[in-house]
């Protein structure tokens with residue numbers, strides 16, 4: 001039987017991964033200390049929509065989750081009180097100003113899953129909607145955007161090359177053995193921090209183009225709402241919805257994401 005384990009309590013997976021990827025995760029208490037230092041003396045720091053955060057080696061997401069939680073709470077406080085829209089406003093702004101990458105697909109998957117689950121829990125708490133099914137039924141379009149935004153903002157990439165221009169990307173990726181290997185397989189994926197999911201989607205609308213990922217997210221949620229949840233490779237990080245495909249399910253709790261090894 002697979003045990004559900006709290007990911008934030010896993011600091012190393014194997015010596016091989018430490019050697020190949022430098023994979024040692026930051027404990028949540030240290031994340032808290034770092035974020036306290038970051039915001040020290042900067043009033044309104046976490047609630048400022050103009051701040052954009054980038055986690056260049058996100059791992060399974062300890063720092064991402066630390067930032068995301070602070071952003072959600074601070075942005076929610078800033079929005080008009082007692083409205084459902086306040087929670088949606090907080091989520092939309094928090095995800096559209098947070099970027100995270102990692103060279104390792106498993107880490108990206110786990111980081112996305114945690115952000116998705118964190119969002120469902122936050123939305124249920126703030127809107128008072130009792131079930132995940134109810135939440136998705138009432139805010140299907142928003143959750144479809146959330147699914148796309150998570151894929152867009154948290155993705156597999158190589159830090160040194162993605163921050164470089166076309167000419168120097170390969171040479172920079174080669175500075176580490178794992179970077180060179182990744183670059184040979186995936187090539188150059190430059191980051192464009194100005195192009196958030198929302199910006200991108202609005203550009204599609206202006207050009208009268210239907211975004212395919214968004215259409216697929218809607219279909220994924222329709223199947224879920226119809227009680228026919230089907231796993232999707234694209235939205236695999238939302239597999240926590242499996243078994244929750246009924247409006248009688250209990251409120252989301254911060255279920256521990258499954259640790260894969």
Ligand SMILES: C[S@@+](CC[C@H](N)C(=O)[O-])C[C@H]1O[C@@H](n2cnc3c(N)ncnc32)[C@H](O)[C@@H]1O
Pocket residue numbers: 021022023024025026027056057058059060061062063101102103104107157158159160176178179
């Ligand atoms: C020391 S861990 C830190 C994880 C996370 N930031 C934390 O503090 O919990 C380093 C992470 O960087 C990733 N990584 C290693 N080389 C990388 C590269 N060239 N580009 C992007 N990510 C890389 C590894 O997969 C690993 O998850």
